[in-house]
Amino acid sequence: MEEDVQMKILLSVNHPAHVHLFKNTIWTLQDHNHDILVCARRKEVTVDLLEKYDINYTIVSEIKPSRIYLIREQIQRIIRFREILGRFEPDLSISTMDPSLAIISRLMGISYICLADTEHANLTTYGALPFTKTILTPSCFRKKIGPKQIRYKGYHELAYLHPHYFTPNPAVLDEIGLTEDDSFIIVRFVSWQASHDVGQHGIRDKVGLMKTLEQYGRVLITSEKTLPPELQPYQIQISPEKMHDLLYYATLYVGEGGTMASEAAVLGTPSIYVSSLVGTMGNFIELEETYELLYSYTNGNAALDRAIEILQDPASKEKWRAKRERLLTDKIDVTAFMVWFVENYPWSSRDMKEHPEVQYSCPQAPGDAS
DSSP, X not given: OOTTOOOEEEEEEOSHHHHHHHHHHHHHHHHTTOEEEEEEEEOTTHHHHHHHTTOOOEEEEEOOSOHHHHHHXXXXXXXXXXXXXXXXXXXXXXXXXXXXXXXXXXXXXXXXXXXXXXXXXXXXXXXXXXXXXXXXXXXXXXXXXXXXXXXXXXXXXXXXXXXXXXXXXXXXXHHTTOOTTSOEEEEEEOOOOSGGGTTOOOOSOHHHHHHHHTTSSEEEEEESSOOOTTTGGGBOOOOGGXXXXXXXXXXXXXXXXXXXXXXXXXXXXXXXXXXXXXXXXXXXXXXXXXXXXXXXXXXXXXXXXXXXXXXXXXXXXXXXXXXXXXXXXXXXXXXXXXXXXXXXXXXXXXXXXXXXXXXXXXXXXXXXXX
């Protein structure tokens, strides 16, 4: 695309992980003189992250602790997006699967590109699919969605944890009284309030898990929901943008949080995912079966046995770092790919279908400016 041609792009983030997913793409597109409007949903620390990264944003909706509210929120989002797109008049709209943005984009004649990596998110996938121009999924995505689907050799997490963009900062360890030589375990509990979490569960005996793990090192909890009194002393309070630094230096990750489980694996930290959703997502299956960076369990006792095995092996971290290098050799720079795809759309869609090897030669974007 010619450098003097500018695009207007609306980009929506609904979850803290989406801020990380898109931040380097946002900065690079802005550096290329494209006009970017970021829309946000108030969920957990999404807004905190946008402000930490100095990304201007417009609030579209907020999450509330009720699944019934999700339907009302979708209607509110459709109305709000209609107002925002009408004023901004973008050339493209981009997000992870979002039916409200997909519907309004189609009604207003705006091409909508979405990214998807969660196979069991059926409500959002099939709600957005009829109105979507292009769906970008990892090559390991287990569902075949049809001619709109384009597969790339990467994961969402590699858009921000690839070495081109992420350099761990050990200063976070000083904040919580640790050193790089200390053994510590990060444990994650989720709220199970997302639309694709209905009927699902994770770790049942949380207190028993903590009591066992703390025999092998300091245990640090991060949680979406209020913890019972006996677990509150383990909860950490650090700025959300520093969580990946902490994950990098951790001895082990154990938790119900799928995003954090895959982040730990991509960073080369032994990772154990505990959820009734095990076996449904291609990225987890590939991280486990192909790269052996992650273990998935539906049973908390089996997960704990594996955790003890890893913690008793003093070479675990070194082994995981070597596995990570193999993964990085196989995968692409996802941010560079997204920037190329957006700037050259819709021709990039045709190129990927006819010559998918083009994804390996996308110009590298500048490093993480955070």
